[in-house]
Amino acid sequence: MEELHKTYGKMAALAGVTLEIADGEFVAMMGPSGSGKSTLLHCAAGLDTPSSGRVFLGGVEVTALDEPGLAALRRERIGFVFQAYNLLQALDVADNITLPLRLAGRPVDEAKLMAIAARVGLGSRLGHRPAELSGGQQQRVALARALITDPEVVFADEPTGALDTRTAREVLTLLRELVDEAGQTLVMVTHDPVAASYAHRVVFLADGHLAGEALRPTPEQVAERMTQLGAS
Numbered sequence: 722m723e724e725l726h727k728t729y730g731k732m733a734a735l736a737g738v739t740l741e742i743a744d745g746e747f748v749a750m751m752g753p754s755g756s757g758k759s760t761l762l763h764c765a766a767g768l769d770t771p772s773s774g775r776v777f778l779g780g781v782e783v784t785a786l787d788e789p790g791l792a793a794l795r796r797e798r799i800g801f802v803f804q805a806y807n808l809l810q811a812l813d814v815a816d817n818i819t820l821p822l823r824l825a826g827r828p829v830d831e832a833k834l835m836a837i838a839a840r841v842g843l844g845s846r847l848g849h850r851p852a853e854l855s856g857g858q859q860q861r862v863a864l865a866r867a868l869i870t871d872p873e874v875v876f877a878d879e880p881t882g883a884l885d886t887r888t889a890r891e892v893l894t895l896l897r898e899l900v901d902e903a904g905q906t907l908v909m910v911t912h913d914p915v916a917a918s919y920a921h922r923v924v925f926l927a928d929g930h931l932a933g934e935a936l937r938p939t940p941e942q943v944a945e946r947m948t949q950l951g952a953s
């Protein structure tokens with residue numbers, strides 16, 4: 722990401738952010754509410770376009786793509802996980818997980834579905850509807866859905882924000898395993914210092930600017946930095 726600006730009227734949600742994320746890296750983005758975390762994540766993921774600046778994914782300039790190009794990029798090279806799971810209630814777990822493949826007109830590989838479901842601990846739940854699952858299980862379905870297309874990057878916006886502490890830890894452990902064992906590149910917005918401590922690196926945002934970073938952070942270090950940035 723090079724010199725990203727995003728303005729809404731006179732308000733600068735992003736005020737010149739330059740950030741490089743390496744292949745296989747797990748980066749957490751933190752900052753006070755309104756500091757631009759979601760805007761940055763959405764611009765990085767091709768869900769939103771910056772007012773100026775450039776975004777690259779691998780060799781592709783994301784900011785040079787037209788809307789069909791962006792749609793294809795999101796479908797084929799990027800995975801998303803949101804706080805609210807965003808599962809389709811009428812579909813069972815298997816059909817929710819494989820939805821991105823069917824939307825892309827790609828064949829559903831049953832062996833791959835089984836492997837990913839097992840990876841996220843849902844091997845015995847494929848026939849269940851989302852309403853029959855706990856919050857943690859629903860977020861695992863959303864994660865499996867994000868992984869089914871082998872994305873180069875998974876972007877997650879507050880993926881544990883709706884989960885209780887223990888379930889959040891389980892999902893975070895799973896995310897970290899995907900990074901450590903499968904080399905998944907992962908970018909996660911969070912306001913939880915403990916969640917951020919699962920990342921290799923935490924980048925801090927304040928008022929649309931980068932405000933430092935921490936490598937291999939402890940929850941205490943992250944919490945202290947957040948206090949300095951004026952977050953409650």
Ligand SMILES: Nc1ncnc2c1ncn2[C@@H]1O[C@H](COP(=O)(O)OP(=O)(O)O)[C@@H](O)[C@H]1O
Pocket residue numbers: 729732733734752753754755756757758759760761
């Ligand atoms: N669609 C929008 N229209 C106007 N202002 C927006 C819009 N989206 C975000 N903002 C503003 O941009 C700033 C950054 O928002 P956001 O990226 O959502 O922050 P965060 O995720 O860190 O809480 C906030 O002041 C927010 O009100």
Ligand SMILES: [Mg+2]
Pocket residue numbers: 758759760
């Ligand atoms: Mg946000």
